Amino acid sequence: xxxxTTKIDGLEDLERRLIGMGQVAAAKAIVGGAFNVNRxxxxxxxxxxxxxxxxxxxxxxxxxxxxxxxxxKSGTVVIITGVSKSVKGVDSRxxxxxxxxxxxxxxxxxxxxxxxxxxxxxxxxDEFIIYLLKKIKRFEKGVKK
Numbered sequence: 001x002x003x004x005t006t007k008i009d010g011l012e013d014l015e016r017r018l019i020g021m022g023q024v025a026a027a028k029a030i031v032g033g034a035f036n037v038n039r040x041x042x043x044x045x046x047x048x049x050x051x052x053x054x055x056x057x058x059x060x061x062x063x064x065x066x067x068x069x070x071x072x073k074s075g076t077v078v079i080i081t082g083v084s085k086s087v088k089g090v091d092s093r094x095x096x097x098x099x100x101x102x103x104x105x106x107x108x109x110x111x112x113x114x115x116x117x118x119x120x121x122x123x124x125x126d127e128f129i130i131y132l133l134k135k136i137k138r139f140e141k142g143v144k145k
Contacts, residue, residue: 033131038066045116052110063087063099
């Protein structure tokens with residue numbers, strides 16, 4: 001499984017203002033922002049799947065989901081975009097279809113996951129920053145009252 005970690009330089013003011021919110025409020029803003037903008041990635045992957053001309057993309061497209069996992073002991077939050085195991089269906093002959101079992105085959109022939117992500121990664125970063133700034137302004141406005 002590929003993992004993408006990002007560090008954004010040049011946002012010292014944003015970082016300082018997040019620290020000023022306190023650890024809990026800042027963590028909620030960061031996790032909420034990351035999960036919120038991840039919808040762009042899901043939409044881009046689904047669009048890439050369609051534009052690749054893959055045959056019968058309906059069930060596979062529907063299975064592209066985002067998921068948030070929180071590890072309580074370490075405080076780590078992981079946001080995953082991928083093929084959900086919960087999506088199942090049947091083909092025209094009544095045979096079961098389970099997208100997570102064949103998604104890697106489609107990806108190897110006509111890549112859609114990486115290309116979809118690559119097409120929106122800058123937009124995701126930009127919208128994440130905008131989201132955080134809105135949360136910080138809302139927090140600072142509430143503190144001043």
